[in-house]
Amino acid sequence: MLTHSQAAKEFNKDESRVDWHDKAIWHLRQNRDLGVNKIPNWQQLRETASEIKLNVLSHLDTYLEEFEKMALSNGVHVHWALDGDEHNKIVKDILEKHSVQKLVKSKSMLTEECNLNPYLEKYSIEIVDTDLGERIIQLAKEKPSHITAPAIHKKKEEIDQLFQKMLGTPPSNGDAQFLVNAARTDLRKKFLNADAAITGVNFAIAESGGFVVCTNEGNADLGVHLAPVHIACMGIEKIIPKLEHLGVFLRLLARSANGQSITSYSSHFFKPRKGQEMHIVIVDNGRSKQLASEDFRNSLKCIRCGACMNTCPIYRRSGGHSYGSTIPGPIGSILSPNIDLKKYSSLPFASTLCGSCTDVCPVKIDIHSQLYKWRQIIMKEHPNRVKQMAMKTNQKVFEHPRLYNIVGIVMRRAIKLLPKSILYNKLNIWGKQRDLPNAPKKSFKEWYNERS
Amino acid sequence: MKEVNSRTKILYRIKENKPNDKTNIDLGQFFIDDNENSVINFCENLVDNDGDYLILDRADNLQEVLLKEINGRSFADLTGNIVDHQSWSFNGLISPKKWSDIKVSIINGIIGVAENGAVWLDDDSMQNIRTLPFIVDHTIFILNVKQIVPTMHHAYEALGKIKTGFGAFIAGPSKTGDIEQNLIIGAHGPMSHLVIIVGSSDSQ
Amino acid sequence: MKVGLFIPCYIDQFYPQVGVATLELLEKLGVNIYYPKNQTCCGQPMANSGFECYSKDTCKLFIKNFREYDYVVTPSGSCAYHVRHHYNIIEQNENVTHLRKNTFELCDFIANVMETLHLDASLHKKVGLHQSCHGLRGLKLGQGSELVSEPHSIAESLLLKVQGLELVSLNRKDECCGFGGTFAITEEAISIKMGKDRLTDHIKNGVEIITATDMSCLMHLEGISKRNNLPIEVKHIAEILNSQC
Ligand code: SF4
Secondary structure (H helix, E strand, C coil): CCCHHHHHHHHCCCHHHHHHHHHHHHHHHHHHHHHHCCCCCHHHHHHHHHHHHHHHHHCHHHHHHHHHHHHHHCCCEEEEECCHHHHHHHHHHHHHHCCCCEEEECCCHHHHHCCHHHHHHHCCCEEEECCHHHHHHHHCCCCCCCCCCCCCCCCHHHHHHHHHHHHCCCCCCCCHHHHHHHHHHHHHHHHHHCCEEEECCCEEECCCCEEEEEECCCHHHHHHHHCCEEEEEEEHHHEECCHHHHHHHHHHHHHHHHCCCCCCEEEEECCCCCCCEEEEEEECCCHHHHHHCCCCHHHHHCCCCCHHHHHCHHHHHHCHHHHCCCCCHHHHHHHHHHHCCCCCCCHHHCCCCCCHHHHHCCCCCCHHHHHHHHHHHHHHHCCCHHHHHHHHHHHHHHHCHHHHHHHHHHHHHHHHHCCHHHHCCCCCCCCCCCCCCCCCCCCHHHHHHHHC | CHHHHHHHHHHHHHHHHCCCCCCCCCCHHHCCCCHHHHHHHHHHHHHHCCCEEEEECCCCCHHHHHHHHHCCCCEEECCCCCCCCCCCCCCCCCCHHHHHHCCEEEEECCEEECCCCEEEEECCCCCCCCCHHHHCCEEEEEEEHHHEECCHHHHHHHHCCCCCCEEEEECCCCEECCCCCCCEECCCCCCEEEEEEECCHHHC | CCEEECCCHHHHHHCHHHHHHHHHHHHHCCCCEECCCCCCCCCHHHHHCCCHHHHHHHHHHHHHHHCCCCEEEECCHHHHHHHHHHHHHCCCCHHHHHHHHHEEEHHHHHHHHCCCCCCCCECCCEEEEECCHHHHHHCCCECCCCCCCCCCEHHHHHHCCCECCEEECCCCCCCCCCCCCCHHHHCHHHHHHHHHHHHHHHHHCCCCEEEECCHHHHHHHHHHHHHCCCCCEEEEHHHHHCCCC
């Protein structure tokens, strides 16, 4: 796998595309600002959300048990999966029981995380992603690059080409309205013929055994209300204690994502409709492990709004795929090392620690502090030799004032005296696209000594 | 028995690993009443969410208004406000696949939320036809002005324990920004969303 | 009140004029300021790269150098932030807790400890303020655009006291410049792009001089600007607050 910086370098070869990508995503951040500024006690709302989530983590086992009990009494089937493989198998078994051949699925980062699509395709089950963005990347055989806007990396002309090839549409010059209509017509057939529908879960309510799914397109609802089987997949951390807490989270979620006051559809499922079967799959997949770590457990508060991605100056200029993980961006960079420290070891370094992510996060996850903490762990377990050498040298120099003074003098002389060709050699990455500062004759310390 | 095993394992791990926080959660601070502007706010925020509204002081001429909106298209009225024309009938065993032919739905809203223009509906107001407001091209909701509350907190307070099997806040038409952030209305279902607010706001 | 001056390593070596301006400015304001000569660095470069462990002795040296002062002032939000927030890795004795509380970024010190109302400075230029992240979001020297609260910025309000200075508003008022310490090297492509984009925002809005509370951001911006012959200069905020013309 490419490291983040390698992938980012690739992405930056086309600067105008970087500008386009940055602008598109910054637009979400700007809308978010407009949306949140309409709520005067926004900070208290974030604080409360964060407290509720901490309460959830502190009672997660009992809430899950309560949730299960209530869901069962509502006539819903409940399943538990330790990891992605088990989740996939549970889903497949349900589908097989109902001889499902055609399946519609609304957006769920969890099923992405578990790699459900390729798994089901092996069993010749047709699986159709119905969120437009997800549908686009499904047709393009790509991965989502953003958690709320999965196809944000694609230009409309590219989507036009894709639809021509995959759906047989006539060329439209990237006319968004035309392309949406084409997808609508194609997907309507899929909805009407589906044998089962899968959705994610935004919030699951312990006290009632119900769960909430939020969309703007209404694709989750169209899928589940038509199909005879509804399977909802959720991570263990999606629980909230009470219905009333939704008031807090539904106010935060869409506003943080793109400034909307609420998504068009916030659907609350408690019982299957007459003749329908409803299943909930509760998935751990490393979350209970993350729970053990005081430094990192707060990342489980995430409500997947995507705000940290939209605000991240690195994400906007490197694209979601550069992270190589299911969840990209700042939150992905603190969740992924828990899954595979070695594979994702470059992610916590894909940040300037500017802290903007922490301040936009609606549940107040200390994202940039966690990035800093992951760095310490990664350098202990998988030290990067070059960096380590450099830092050991720093250590020596900075610990010893005399040595520091001498190194300073030598360095400044070198910058002054050496020809540019040597100064800006290949090893000087700073100087590749940046000038070095002018080397002054005297350091501040030398000046100060002479002055007094 | 594998399911039982995983369940036990997961719950055990959580018990071992969970923090121990005892912070009290107080939502009281968010019940800031702004009833005065609720109707105006509702309308403004609804429009922000690409919905539309009509305010009728009295319900007398509701049928007339509805028929004008329906404009001759096939419709399903779950509110009983249209008596002179034939609504779609769900009594016959018509396959849901046929429901794509219904163009307009008329459903009673139970609660309206001023801060976002959302309307709450449940299995009762949908007469268990959950698909309806998601599959038609145009949705019309009838909302009594007295049912508009300021915020989501008030809305959940008003709902209390939800007894039906399904309910939803619907705040606007089906829409997507998935193609280069261009806002397109009518991603899957409704291309328009109209809330008719009945009753004058002075009577609040 | 005895105040110690901490001059970060890269300012000491590359931008002594910033140290000079800081010292002169504080003296002008009547502060008893001392410069302990055994100082080197606050330890941040190692820590941010994931080598906190190598920075402990550097932190201890900092404490040793400054333990006798009531306050430490430094022309770097980043270093002040590091001392305040990341000196939890060494033993928390009285000196450490004292210095973690009383190490101030220059503007913060002038505005909130000295409560200075008047500055005798003038500069007839169009100036753009780069909000260095560690100062803004770390030390809360202003209100970041992410938060919903009264807008304020300590650096901005000090700049507004400089005669003749025109403070230019930007399209993105507090986006990171892309320096980020070793990030500038390990993520070179993005670092450069971020820097370029910041420069473009300032230039497009007519800025002649970019200023900041952190010289590290400015060193990075200046490096890119010079390489591309861009029509813009950088000056640390200490230099501006100390300027007379
Ligand atoms: S970490 Fe916070 S900002 Fe990022 S997606 Fe999760 S909830 Fe949203």
